[in-house]
Each structure stands twice: as structure tokens, then as C-alpha cells.
Amino acid sequence: MRNVCLITTGGTIASKLEPASGHVTASVTGAELRAGLHDPLDGITVTIEEFCNVGSYAIDLPLGFALARRIGEVLQDPACDGVVVTHGTDTMEESAYMADLLVQSDKPIVFTGAQYAADEPNPDGPRNIANAIRLAASQNASGLGAVVCFEQEFHAARDVTKSHTSRVDTFISAEHGKLGEVDGDRIIVHRRPVLRRNYRAEAVEQGVELIKLVMGSSDRFIRFAAENGARAIVIEGFGRGNATPAVTAAAIDAVKSGIPVVMTSRCQRGRVKPIYGSGGGKSLAEGGVIFAGDLSGPKARVLVSVLLGMGLDTDRLRKEIEYLGG
Ligand code: ASP
DSSP states (O other), rough: OEEEEEEEEGGGGEEEEETTTOOOEEEOHHHHHHHOSOOOTTTTEEEEEEEEEEEEGGEEEEEEEHHHHHHHHHHTTTTTTTTEOOOOOHHHHOOOOOOOOHHHSSOOOOOOSSSOOTTSSOOSHHHHHHHHHHTTTOGGGGSEEEEEETTEEEEETTTEEEOOSTTTTOEEETOOOEEEEETTEEEOOOOOOOOOOOOSSOOOOOHHHHEEOOOOOOSHHHHHHHTTTSSSEEEEETTBBBOOOOHHHHHHHHHHTTEEEEEEEESSSSSOOOOOOOHHHHHHHHTTTOTTOOOHHHHHHHHHHHHTTTTTTTTHHHHHHHHOOO
């Protein structure tokens, strides 16, 4: 018999339409989610823990951190073989990456959710939970870190992203592909994530801003963040990691004032690399901006919040980001 703990946090998978307000809100309990599974899950016992019941657009860095801590505590129980976390899809990739960075365990950590609410006809939630439980119960999934399991596929927390606002096959790992799939009672692992590190943090830093660039972006957001308490700034820049001349100057000024600035790309695939001068990536790198490989902006922000929460200085921050960025 394998034992899986189902930790619930809310999201569409636990949401229903409230007729009076016309709002879809998280209200379904963990026991109701468990009772809604059609799969008998032979040989697996499931215990339920309700962590919170909110849409994941309301989950912030400290709550994501508390969730990662709780997952770690639950996995310390020798009787627990793996954890499934039900979570809204909007920020699932960020909570999953937080858990990947912070949970010290080789046991499976599987995040799942749904695009259809629990009271819609034919919702995707029950099959996603059942597949996630099978994955969390499987020894094949040990050592993969935190994964997102959705529509029979599972993805590394580092690489996965929500790619579609409403379709059930929303989660993709655009650059590196899925880790594997759940096919009934078979778990097939195609690859194992290599760029992983575990950290021990007592808190995360909330003051990490992510700023996305568009053609002609002004320096206003960067300068405002730098002058109003940001502890670090992540930029989602152009292509290989370029910025407008105004943003480049503001980013270099922020670095000079002691605020780490990290460059990622608004492209879905590929690495940032300092190449171009005249205000491009080379100028940014020469000014001390850290390049984050092919980590997305949201993942780089989670990583920076963990590293600053540990009190790392900018040199250590750079080393960790450059390693995990690939
Ligand atoms: N659309 C979201 C979901 O799929 C809402 C949320 O993230 O909670 O769960």
C-alpha cells in the first residue's frame, strides 16, 4: 500500500459558481475533491490536508513559501510516500518552483489543478487529481523535484508554464519538453531535470519586482521600483536580453545603488546572452546586470526571492542564478 497526502489550496479545481453573485469561487473541500474521483486508485491510500481555499491569483510569495514548508513537513513523515497539491493554474508554476527550490526530499511533489470548475459538466479536475495521485505514489517519480501534472503529462517546475488561458492542455515546457506521462496505471519518465538546487531559507524576500519591456519602454517603472524599496528587479526584456536605452541606463543606475537587476527574455524559448552594444545586453552585463539563462521572468523572480530571503549577497546571487539559468 502507498500513502499519498493531498494538500488542497483552492483554484478552479475547487471552485463553483455562486448563483447569487455570479462569481466562480473556491469553496469545494478536500473531502469533496477526493469523493469526486472516479478512479478507485487501488493500492493507494489518500490523506487530505486543507492548506487554504483561494484562487491562485491571490497567492503571494510568503504564502507560496509557507506552502513549500508545509510540503516539506508532510514529506518528513516516513509513512508518506508523496504529496499532491491542488492549486489554481494561474500561479501554479511559481508555487511549484518555490517547492522545487525549498523542499528537501526526493519523494514526489506533484502539483495539479483544472481549467473547468468543479460544477461544470465533464470537469478535468477529477482525472488530473487521479493521475497526480498515481504519479505521487510512484517510485519512478522520486528525485524529479516538484512537477506539474496536467492532462496526463508531467513537467519540471523549472520549465513549465501556463500557455493557454482556458484549454485543458494549457501546461507546456516550451523549450525542453515534458518529463513524462501518466498512462492509466503506468508512469513513463522520458527525462530527469538536471538544473536543480535545494536551499534552506527561513523566509522569502517579497520586494522583488518583475518588469516586462515593450517597444519604447520608458525608464519610469525601473526608476520607481528602485526608488521605492524594491530589493531586486527582474526584467523581462527583448530577445537575447536587450532593453531600451532608457531602461538600460535605469537598470545600471539601480545596480550602482546596490539593487540586483536580473535579465530574462520575453521570448518563450531560448537563453539570454549579452551580445549587443549601444544599450543592448552587452551594455547591461557590463553595468552589472545578471543574465538568467533560459529561466522565465516569473521563475527568476521566485529564485531571487528565495536567495535574498537567505541573505545572499549579489555575488552569490549571481552564481546561483547563472547556474540554475543554464
Ligand atoms: N484560472 C485559475 C485556475 O485555473 C484560477 C486560479 O488560478 O486560481 O485555477
